[in-house]
Amino acid sequence: MTIKRVEGIRYGVEDMPECIEFLEHWGLEKLESGDTGAEFKTPENQTISLRLKTDPVLPPTNEDGPTAREITWGVDTKEALNQLGRELATDREVTDNGSEGLQTQDDSGNYFALRLADIKEDHQLEPQMNFHERITRTNERHWPDEKVRPLRIGHVVYSLPEEGNWEAAQFYMDRLNFLLSDRSTDGGTFMRCDGSNFHHSLFLFHRQGTHRYFNHVAFELNSFDQMMFGGTHMQAHGAVSVSGPGRHSLGSNWFWYFNNPCGGDIEYFADMDRLDENWEPGFWDESPPYARWLLGDDILKG
Ligand SMILES: [Fe+2]
Structure with a gap:
């Protein structure tokens, strides 16, 4: 019984044309779009769905503005999906919405869904780096592709x-088999799906937070160059950088965050820690530094 990854995200938005243009600049493939909705996907076949925030098909929210209304988690088998659904139904309402999956709420009140993972393998070329005498590129210029293509939602x-x-984090560990990766008393809990080796698939953040809201979604790129191309491209098209570029302590990933008109923030990241069963979670009263290095001084709001 394994949850593999974030399978999809559904936003309730205010300005549909602005959101569609933003996600196209972000580098996502648009499948369809109109006045009341749009569908995008990643190369690994995760879905990003936009609807107007007043659309009754969306789960309710406690937020006024545009935001992510539902996260869908991808499950490896039909049997596991049914088993998780039956177990969750013991103490909460679970609705089978066909292609949208089994829909319910976590213990904090955030809506989520479970559906069968539909993963498409996508292989991007590794960046060819020269370092000291480890030479991977000879007689060849290194002019990386400027077109940014986020591989997947991380x-x-x-x-x-x-x-x-x-307690909010324990719901995911106890009921959905998420694994603890790192935790700090003053920052929050980093968890990964049991079928993922990313340092985190889900982070519940409370550094300065006094209320509940969707903070961000993060897309993996294959290199530092891609992150810098992507970030500067977004800035050139009016996106507002809210933190970065930098490299985090927990997860170790390079990051660059922007305001997302669809809701919350949105992150390019690369080179995150990968974990297996030998990882020992770290516990801190006071979190390690936000970043190992950071351009500017903006720290992502909690
Ligand atoms: Fe992140």
Whole structure:
């Protein structure tokens, strides 16, 4: 019984044309779009769905503005999906919405769904780097492709009130088999799906948070160059950088965050820690530094 990854994200938005243009600049493939909705996907076949925030097909939200209304987690088998659904139904309402999956709420009140993972393999070329005498490129210029193509959604983050944050994380570990990766008392809980080796698939953040809201979604790129091309491209088209570029302590990934008109923030990341069963989670009262290095001084709001 394994949850593999973030399978999809559904946003309730205000300005549909602005959001569609933003995600096209972000580098996502647009499948369809209109006045009331749009569908995008990643090369690994995760879905990003936009609807107007007043659309009754969306789960309710406690937020006023545009935001992510539902995260869908991808499950490896039909049997596992049914088993998770039956177990969740013991203490909460679970609705079978066909292609949208089994829909329910976590213990914090955030809506999520479970559906069968539909993973498409996508192989991007590794960057060819020369370092000291480890030479991978001879008689060849290194002019990276400027077209940024996010490979996949790596993680999502919610901000939660400090009180009850550990219980909120325990729901995912106890009921959905998420694994603890790292935790700090003053920052939050990093968890990964049991079928993922990313340092985190889900982070519940409470550094400065006093209320519950969707914080960000993160897309993996294959290199530092891609992140810098992507970030500068977004800035050139009016996107507002809210933190970065930099390299985080927890997860170790390079990051660059922007305001997302669809809701919350959105992150390019690359080179995240990968974990297996030998990883020992770290526990801190006071979180390690936000970043090992950071251009500018903006720290992502909690
Ligand atoms: Fe992130």
